[in-house]
Every structure is written in C-alpha cells, then in structure tokens.
Amino acid sequence: ALLIITLGIILGTLTAISANHWLTAWLGLELNMISILPMITKQKHPQATEAATKYFLTQAIASALMLFSSTLNAWQTGSWNITQLDNKLSCILMIMALTMKMGAAPTHFWLPEVMQGSTLATTLLITTWQKIAPITLLYMISNHIETTITLTIGLLSILVGGWGGFNQTQIRKMMAYSSIAHLGWTMTVISITPNIAITNIIIYMTISTPFFLMLMSTSSKTLQTMTTIWTYTPITNIIMMLLLLSMAGLPPLTGFTPKLLILDNLVTHKLTLMATTMAMFSLLSLTFYLRTTYLLTSTAPPTTTQSTMLWRLTSHQNQITTTLTPVALFNITILPSLLM
Template sequence: HWFFAWIGLELNTLAIIPILAKHHHPRATEAATKYFIIQATASSLILFSSILNAWHTGTWDITQLSTKLATITLTIALTMKLGLAPMHFWLPEVMQGTTLSSALIIATWQKLPPMSLLLMTKHLPTPILLTLAITSTLIGGWSGLNQVHMRKILAFSSIAHLGWTMAILILSQKLALLSLMIYILMTTALFLVLISNTTKTFKDMSQLWTKSPALSTSCMFILMALGGLPPLIGFLPKWLILKELTNYHLTPLATLMAIASLLSLMFYMRLTYITTLTISPNTTNSMMKWRFKPTTTISP
C-alpha cells in the first residue's frame, strides 16, 4: 500500500535526522537540514504520484502503478532519495558534513527503502532509468577524481555503484539486488577501517601503514574490490551486468559503462597507492619517541 510505504519512508527520514545532527556543529546542522529538505521533497513527490495513480486506477497497490505520469514522478522521487545523478548534489555535501558512522548509514542502510520500492514497482520507464544509470556512472567517476576527503570520495563511489544497479534493474532484479548487496558489503568494510583509525583525508590514509600494516593491506583489497578488479568480489556484479546488457543488445550502453568505470578505478588506484605504496614522513619507527642528545660541546 502506497500510503504505508510513504509513512515508512517519513519515519526513516525523521529517525536519521537526530543522528546526523547529534554533533552540535554548524556543518552537522547544515547536513541534517539539507538531508531533511531533499527527503521531504522526494516524499511529497511519492505521495503525489501515488494519489495520481489512485485517482486514475482506483487502487493504492504498489504493484499496480500504471499511469505514465505517476510512474515517471515516482522514479524521479526515488532516485532523488537514492542520490542518483543528476539529483545527486546533496549526497557528497551531507556525507562530508556528518561523522564517519553517520556517513556509513547514509551510504548503505538508507539506500534500502527506496531501492526496495523500485524493485516492487512495475512498468518503470526504461529510457529514464538507463539515462540515470549512465549519467550516475559518468558523474560518480568523474567527480571523484578531484576529491581528497574520504567521505566525498565514498559519496561519489556510491553514485557510480548505484548507476550500475539502475542499469540492470529493468532487465534482472536478482542481479540488481546482488549488485546492491555486494556494494553495501564492500562500503561497510571500508567505512569500518576508516572509523577504526579516524581516517578522513588522503593524508590520514598515507599514515595508515605506520599505524597498522595488516589493516592497510585489508584496505588495499577493499579498494581494489570497489574498483571492480578481478578476481575480487567487486568484479562479479560488473561482469554479470555487462554480460546481461550485451545479451539484450545494449552493447553501446555496456561499452560506455565499462569505460566510465575506469574513471572510478582511477581514484581507487590512487587511494591504494597512497595507502600501501607510500609511507608518510616519520622520524622513527620506534613506539618510544626519542632523540639523541649531544653530550659533548665543541669549543671554538
């Protein structure tokens, strides 16, 4: 029932707002306000589309969405909630303004309610979804190249990965669900590494090896998996999605998405290089910080 789905989305939004704004800092308050405005706008569009569909068809059933205008409005609203391009502008700013743990919730758990509604909805507009998919993949990869803050990089990573999920949503819902679950798994693993070391920038990443070599090595594998390098787990959904797109004679789209994924791979590899192949300047590797003291003086 669309009304209950809308209530669920509103409860979800109202529950996350205090978590985003719990740190009494202007940036946290700004992030929470931006998040609330975007989510409230998207929720109002969802309510509008469901009322429009109920007016035309006489039913509030989620699976019976058949009116063209209602379907397009709903698709735009749900993709706005997910943070897909070109409605993605709020996501990097909100994630940058919150703590790492709050950013983890936004990048993973908050994707589930809108995505579940997209999976349940029939007659989704294929051209719009495919356009959003390729736009998100390109913008997610291109915008991430210029970032030095980890939360913004992971925000653009989220946009790019959700672009891949949208591309296959119409053709294979099981594959879309697999892609989403693997993305959530990899992103959660990387966020846990960042949270354990309070890592926020490239500079912090370069110091990870001196703090914990084992964690730094794990981070390298997670980053390469996010980039989609074989034989790591991130390669599997991309390979299956490209294969499925080719089977449905969407080879130009598959080619463009494969090329766009190289942009994302670029900043993942740059992060991997900084994390594991460079060591930040350090006076000594000893746990005890000490210096030699001169014991003799040279007389003139």
C-alpha cells in the same frame, strides 16, 4: 535516545520494504528520515547542521513527489497497491522521487555535502541502510519502469560518480561519489533484470561496510591521514587496499562479479553500446580508487611518509569487519551459481 533512533531507523525501513500500500511505504520512509536526522546533527558544528538541513529538505521534496505520484496513480487507476503503478507519469515521478532519496544522478547534489557534514558512522548508514527501502520499492515497481529512463539515470550516475570523485581529498566525499557510481550500475539493470540489480547493491554494501568500519577504527577522514595507517595497523592497510580494488570492480575480487553480470545482461539484451559506454565511464571511478590504493601502498615501508604521524593507538576491529571482509573480497566463485 540512541536506542529510540536505532529502532526508528530499523522500523522505518522494515515498514517501507514490507508495505503493500503506497501510504504505508511513505510512512516508513518518513520515519526513517526523521530518525536519522538526530544522528547527522550529533556533531555540534555548523557543517553538521547544514548537512541535516540539506538532507531534510531533499528527502521532504522526494517524499512530496512520492505522495503526489502515488495519489495520481490512485486517481487514474483506483489502486494504491505498490505493484500496480500503471500510470506512466506516476511511474516517472516515482522513479525521480526514489532516485532522489537514494542520491542517484541527476538528483545526487545533496549526497556528498551531507556525507561530508556527518560522522563516519552516519555516513555508513546513509550509504548502506538508507538505500534499502528506496531500492526495494524500485524493485517492486520494476515491471512498470521504462528501460530508457533507468539506463539514462544509470549512465549519468556512473559518469557523475566517476567525475565527481576524481579530485577529492576527503574520503567521505569520495565515498559519496563512489556510492553514486554504484547506484548507476544498479539503475541500469533494475528494469531488465532486477535480481542482478539487487545483487549489485548488496555486494556494494558488503564491501563498503567493512571499509567504513576500518575508517572509523583508524579515524581516517582524508587521504593524507590514510597514509599513516600502516604505522599502527599494517593489516588494515592491506585490507583497505583490497576493499578499494574490490569496489573498483577488479577481478578476482567480489566487486567484479556484479559488474560482469550487468554487462553480460546488457549485451544479451542487445545494448552493447550502452555496456561499452558504462565500462568506459567506470574507468573514471577506477582512477580515484587506484590513486587511494597507491597512497595506501606507496607510503608503506621502506618508503617514508610525508604526513604527520598520528598517535599510535591500538586499533580495535569489531566482529562485523572480521565477518564481512572475507565475503567482500573472495566470493566471486559462489555468486554466479547462486544467480543461475
């Protein structure tokens, strides 16, 4: 069953990103959605059922909106080609549909709840793999996107992501709001310089994947349980701290590079006020990243933790974590040369 689900998720995404026809892309997204639902409902718990229901309903609405948009465009222009979304209303509806599928503001409402009701492995999929298809479709229609719309969505996402994660104690919800904020950075620049937008989302995935894998290996679901990580795997404690700082976008870590490129691009296009506002709003996200970092470091020896100790089980890090962690932390010098 797991093999079928995995194949469905992979095939759905590949179908959507390689499609040239809107119906094929829609089919790929639907296959993707249907495949991930059993993974969300894997836990026999009311919260998991609720999460799956919310995910299904939201994705179904987004899919219907996507179909309506593409049909309207085909009716007006006679083309089902993805890159020929010439009708203005169709383009706006398509942006709304794809942002709903990704979980960007203002259609972000489902993401924190779904992530909280899912396992850490499923949460990792939702924050990384599930965003590949919608962001690729946005990339393909980037020539037709109104910059004002994407800037508004982006700014709102950064604000909502920072504000929402501000007071969270559950790591999955905190990471959901972190995902919304990072999507905001991607959305602001997708209609101006799509390549930088794609770079930003790839880097976010590169950083969040090892972080989630470490959470899975340490069975950490709340900030309180994170305070005991140092007792059985001190190295993981340090790496998680660095990954959080990288997500926050602090130099010289990798997460700083896309933010710098985006801000530079906005200033180049005479959107200095927008760039300044984004930088200010990102301080909200920085607050909860630093709070989590503080919890990870302040409880390390010689300071004693106030939390109940977990069983000191051997922590097994898989090869993906080992491979992605250096990339997620130290490739700042490589990226600009690749983008030029």
